[in-house]
Amino acid sequence: MNNTVIKVLNKEHGKNVIEWFNAQGINTNGYSGNITEEDGNAAIYYGTVSGVFSNYTKDEVDKKKPKIITLPILEGGYLHLCNKMFKPGMRVQSVVGSDAVIDDTPFRYGHGDRVYANDGGICLYQPQNNTFATILEEFDMSTNEGRLLYAQKYYNIGTEIYNHTGQYRKIVGEPKRFGKGCIEAEAIDEYGSTGYFPDIYTEEKGWCKIIEKENNAKAEEKFDLTTDAGKLAYAAKHYPVGTRYISPEYSSKVYTVGEAIKGPQYWLGTGFYKNSIVANTGGDTQSGQFICYLGRWAEIVKEEEKMETQRLSRKGLKEIHSIACTAWKSTLEEWGNTNPLEDYIELTQEQVNNMFKACTATQLSIVSKYLTEDDGSVDVSNVTYDHNGALWGCKYLIRHNAFNSIKNSFWLNSDFNWEVKMNGDTPFLVPTKKKKL
Secondary structure, three states: OOOEEEEOOOHHHHHHHHHHHHHOOOOOOOOOOOOOOOOOOOOOEEEEEOOEEEEEOHHHHHHHOOEEEOOOOOOOHHHHHHHHHOOOOOEEEOOOOOEEEOOOOOOEEOHHHOEEEHHHOEEEEEOOOOEEOEEEEOOOOOOHHHHHHHHHHHOOOOOEEEOOOOOEEEEOOOOEEEOOOEEEOOEEOOOOOOOEOOEEEEOOOEEOEEOOHHHOHHHOOOOOOOOHHHHHHHHHHHOOOOOEEEOOOOOOOEEEOOOOOOOOOEEEOOHHHOOOEEEEOOOOOOOEEEEEEOOEEOEEOOOOOOOOEEEEEHHHHHHHHHOOOHHHHHHHHHHHOOOOOOOEEEEEHHHHHHHHHHOOHHHHHHHHHHOOOOOOEOOOOOOEEEOOEEEEOOEEEEEOOOOOOOOOOOEEOOOOEEEEEEEOOEEEEEEEOOOOO
16 A cells, blocks of 8 residues: 555545555554644645655655555445434535435435435535535534534524424524424414424424525514504505506406505405405595405516616717727626627616716716716606606605695605706706616
8 A cells, every 4th residue: 555645535534544445454654644634734635655645735646656546445335434423413515416404314326426415405525526425514413412503503592493384484592402302482373473392302302493584574574464564564564655556356457556645555455355455556435456365465467677688779879989988998808799790789777877987078978978977867758747846657656635735735755756847937846867886
């Protein structure tokens, strides 16, 4: 085994490299294999060079040219090796995929002699590049103490879970041991009701499922929908003024929640409709449509935001490029590579606005020939009028207030900024776009 070295990947791998050399009768001189590639060290090649066992750098290996081998399979193969290196309760960075905690299902071989844990969910070893999973944290899951430490780490206060019967719970107390081999914690349900103590872990059923935050709409906010106050609070949160929704009573109709000037914004149904919520859609009269009909909430119509763009002809691009500074020439050339088969390129309004901001007075006269800067103006050409005022795209711009004289009061929609502009001596109140934060 003289002039043979193995590159050590991590500390667990290093232990097995030392064990393997010892099994070959090599005196490893008390080395432990703790100098590893994972830790960013240089002398990570362990083995014998000129009869001396040590750890060597890549430069030393290149100079003395020992044989570089991968860790040979021990008795029982890599499956046996992984069973020695990895234990249930360890959180590891999988060779393929993200990090996860190893459960108590048996390790097995998979495609290409890979070794898997969690019934194929974690790749512990990949022979193609002799790579092992990286151990991130370790708990002794064979003991009650280890399982409790694990629960306190991953099922701490605020964690949201499904209990063993699939019901939602949010942990509000520290996990603790209960009975033989069980761990529990105080929790509340989705309505905020207390007095629940779900089993986080049992020997028979294992661990409860943790609800991932990004897939959990309930994580944002809780409403007690068993109470009238909770329903009204939920309506105000999820169906604000301007929300367009499909009627839960008449599925073919779309309504818009209007600003209430007279009467409440939302109110409870009565009698047969006591499990329903009505939203004001009538402005200065108490009239509206169901957003919750007999317990069934309305589906919100999601408006797709259309990106404003402008087309710049190749002729315009060439002329603007001719008077641009060096930095902008590079930007224009990059933009010019888009739409290679068309006689124009398409620019976002933001790109256009940035170009205008960078222009000198001379450049501005050229750029203005082909593009238009966004001045924040709003197109009101499609405004119609009724007895309430100006109605534009299902949104009232100005509406008389029934609590005051219709001659001296009006309401402005908060979807826009409102600016006073002059035309000679005549002032105009003009809606303009709100700037995005």
